[in-house]
Amino acid sequence: MKTVSRRQTIWLGGAAAVLVAGGVGGRMLLRKRYAPTPYDDLIALVHDRDAAAQIGETVLAEVEDFEPIARAVSLRSRIAGRPLAVALTEDAAKGRLVEGGGWVLPETLGLICALAAKAAG
């Protein structure tokens, strides 16, 4: 039976570590970078920032006078630390809806997406 020498073990371990580090680092390098904004806490509530920004572009076309800082303040107040899903169903119950590209969205979600679009420049 063939045995693996200590030197080979060290080589293999080192190579694996380099591959893992390279993979993670590569993903970090490839990931889209966003400049920090004062409303990153809100954008972080959606699972895919790029998708949110794509939706947000269509929402911005529907919403007049969109001022991100002021919107962020009112959204935080509306969400009030609750799970996002609760805020969204409350939006629907109260008839607070917004359209984006024809999609009927809970207003809170649509506006967070609009913030994501603003953040994406």
Place this chain on the structure above:
Amino acid sequence: MGAFIDARTVPSGTTVHADVAIVGGGPAGITLALALANSKLKVVLLESGGMTFDAKTQSLYQGSKIGAPYVTLEASRLRYLGGSSNHWGGWCRPLDAVDFEERDWMPYSGWPITKADLDRHFVKAHEMCEAGTLYYDAAAKITGGIGKPLALGPGGITTRWFQFSKMRSSVLPTHFGERYAGDLKKVSRLSVYLWANVTRLGLNPSGTYVRQLDVATLDGRKFNVKAKACVLAAGAIEVARLLLASNDIVKAGTGNAHDMVGRFFADHPVPRDNAVLVLFGGEPAPFYLGNQTTHGAILRAGLFPSEKFRRDHEVMASSITVEGKVELDALGKAAVATTANALGVDAANASYHSLGCGMEVTPDPDRRLTLTDERDALGMRKLKLHMRIASQDFDKYRLTLKELGRQLIESRIGMVKLNLRTRDEWYASLDWGNHHMGTTRMSADPKNGVVDANLRVHNVVNLYVAGSSVFPTYGAANPTVNLLALVLRLAEHLKEELP
């Protein structure tokens, strides 16, 4: 035994006598003839065509149109025994009570009768349509084995039901001519004249009584029918034409002293692919996607604005149907994934379906039929339709769709995309129900309509109209079963009125 008579064999100059003359052998005319069968009344039914399609006869329907996109006047009707039931889809649904009400936000609304006045006639009307037991909004109780209605949260849109005429050869519902020809022949005091075109209502000099109907055949025969009562059952376009063209005594046309004949023409716009329905949990129950047969009825579910929602939000009736599957673009995929995730719902098996609809339109006096100087093969003046659709009709239907989207989100089961916004977009998607209505609307006051609550033409004592041309407003229900209920009510009235 009753008789089927080829009018082309009737000598010119003949006078046929009857108690009741029915003009038109479609569902209304046939139902009326059969409903009068158990009376002592001698009935004549005059049908323009024969037993099957004939191109020359069909061409008598030709006319012109201007305005909003619409089908040609000869395209959506059929001129032979059975009338337009010969290409009927078989969809049935009674109108709602609110459809009969005067609504201050809906101009020209309000029937001179209520839904309750018609209710007792729906069982027989349904029987004529061969649509089985009436279930409609009780259908959820018998379809549990097929699936569950959408668990929409509280709100304006609810699952309601269509029923269907019995299918033949898998697709074709009741063709009234073919189906009831045998029954008509069994009625001893009924004569059915085929190939008999009524070209003029001959009034007395004061214009208050129809003395005779002039009948012509395409091969040149001319005779007349004298009856105690005449019932026009030739469809909303032809009835208006016959009234307007019968203008030798009353210059504006028979029954048209107040310039109401031919106005308020209506149909149900059917905007195809007007929205996308997303259900996060997968496919809707099969009864949303197609007809299901159970408990002796053929059923399909649709999504309808409730009567309360219609009143509260001042929207018109509509019937939303779930149609074929669609693919989403990148934005759609992002919207579904983002929304489902934010709602804490798994959308891995989400389904995407196109939505269709039958829409009600606002009554409009300027959506109307008028005579032109062009004449058909029988010398009758042809019609021109000025078609119009109010922008608010589309806007209000959009509001209804948005309510569906709201409820889907609140109940965390799905979402909606609205595909159409501009008038051009709506027009590009537009199909039609081919439900001609409104041209001889029912009214208590002769100034506001053409026929009274008993379907008698105002100020013409022996002239009646049977069919959806008498609908003052239109709802979103398919008209056939509703107009048959009106016809059965008219039959009762005629039996009482005529000695």
